[in-house]
Amino acid sequence: AEERAAELREELQRHSNAYYVLDKPTISDYEYDQLYQELVDIETDYPELITSESPTQRVGGKILPGFEKVEHDVPMLSLGNAFNKEDLLNFDQRIKRLTDDSVQYICELKIDGLAVSLRYENGVFQRGATRGDGVVGEDITQNLRTVKAIPLRLKQPYTFEVRGECYMPKSSFAKLNEERDEKGQEIFANPRNAAAGSLRQLDSSVTASRNLNIFLYGAANFDDLDVSSQSRLLEKLADIGLRTNPERRIFTSMEDVWSFIEEMTEKRTELTYDIDGIVIKVDDFSTQEEIGYTVKAPRWAIAYKFPA
Numbered sequence: 001a002e003e004r005a006a007e008l009r010e011e012l013q014r015h016s017n018a019y020y021v022l023d024k025p026t027i028s029d030y031e032y033d034q035l036y037q038e039l040v041d042i043e044t045d046y047p048e049l050i051t052s053e054s055p056t057q058r059v060g061g062k063i064l065p066g067f068e069k070v071e072h073d074v075p076m077l078s079l080g081n082a083f084n085k086e087d088l089l090n091f092d093q094r095i096k097r098l099t100d101d102s103v104q105y106i107c108e109l110k111i112d113g114l115a116v117s118l119r120y121e122n123g124v125f126q127r128g129a130t131r132g133d134g135v136v137g138e139d140i141t142q143n144l145r146t147v148k149a150i151p152l153r154l155k156q157p158y159t160f161e162v163r164g165e166c167y168m169p170k171s172s173f174a175k176l177n178e179e180r181d182e183k184g185q186e187i188f189a190n191p192r193n194a195a196a197g198s199l200r201q202l203d204s205s206v207t208a209s210r211n212l213n214i215f216l217y218g219a220a221n222f223d224d225l226d227v228s229s230q231s232r233l234l235e236k237l238a239d240i241g242l243r244t245n246p247e248r249r250i251f252t253s254m255e256d257v258w259s260f261i262e263e264m265t266e267k268r269t270e271l272t273y274d275i276d277g278i279v280i281k282v283d284d285f286s287t288q289e290e291i292g293y294t295v296k297a298p299r300w301a302i303a304y305k306f307p308a
């Protein structure tokens, strides 16, 4: 039974990764449910075989009295903002003054959700927290465990923190507000508020019902991963089972960055999730270190914000 339980956990994690992270299902829902039920039956007969990373343990039973405060191992930074092309050209000039490399920029979508940090220890999801003020956040582990795109065990036994944006897809937001409106409940103003409200639930079964998703974009204490740039970090995160956003591009000229921004300004309405800007970062990590940080934000990155 123990061997079969471990086999089922591994197979369910693989299918779950394919479906929720890669968006490429490998078996039918029916087949998945059969395997899942087999694991539930074994765990019911042998409760001592239940492990924290079993997919049957995603929705916690207990209702929390409140949220514990947690201090981030490495502070979660904020970003300087740009509002037009001139701001970006000025940013480019500042960067060129601080480094002589022919710098490469990586552009990533700025997802309009809630910034969270996930800590993995030896590949197992241990703790999830909100950004809070960047130094101290709130422990929302049991709510983040209900987000199916968050693997409870990575494909490699790494110990590090990943950062990303937890969000509610536009379709789930519309459906949730329709249901709330029908019940005479107050509706959410936008998907970001709905995601934040869904993650600040003391009862994780409510969170589980909200169909949240996540894109990871950064990490802390990730020496194990041995990556030399942001673009390689994102590839590595995807390789080990974490969900990253595919709409990312690398450019060497700010003119090309601007063309990408114009392209995404058009494409924005077709995305299945809200974005509030584009984040432009120096891609190479050693160049990032050379450029450094201000008191609260990296000097090597800027967030272009779409007009409200």
Ligand SMILES: COc1nc2nc(N)nc(N)c2nc1C
Pocket (backbone or CB within 6 Å): 076, 077, 078, 079, 108, 109, 110, 111, 165, 217, 218, 279, 298, 301
């Ligand atoms: C380097 O720091 C950051 N990088 C980011 N990248 C993306 N894609 N989205 C963000 N919201 C974001 N936020 C911060 C503070």
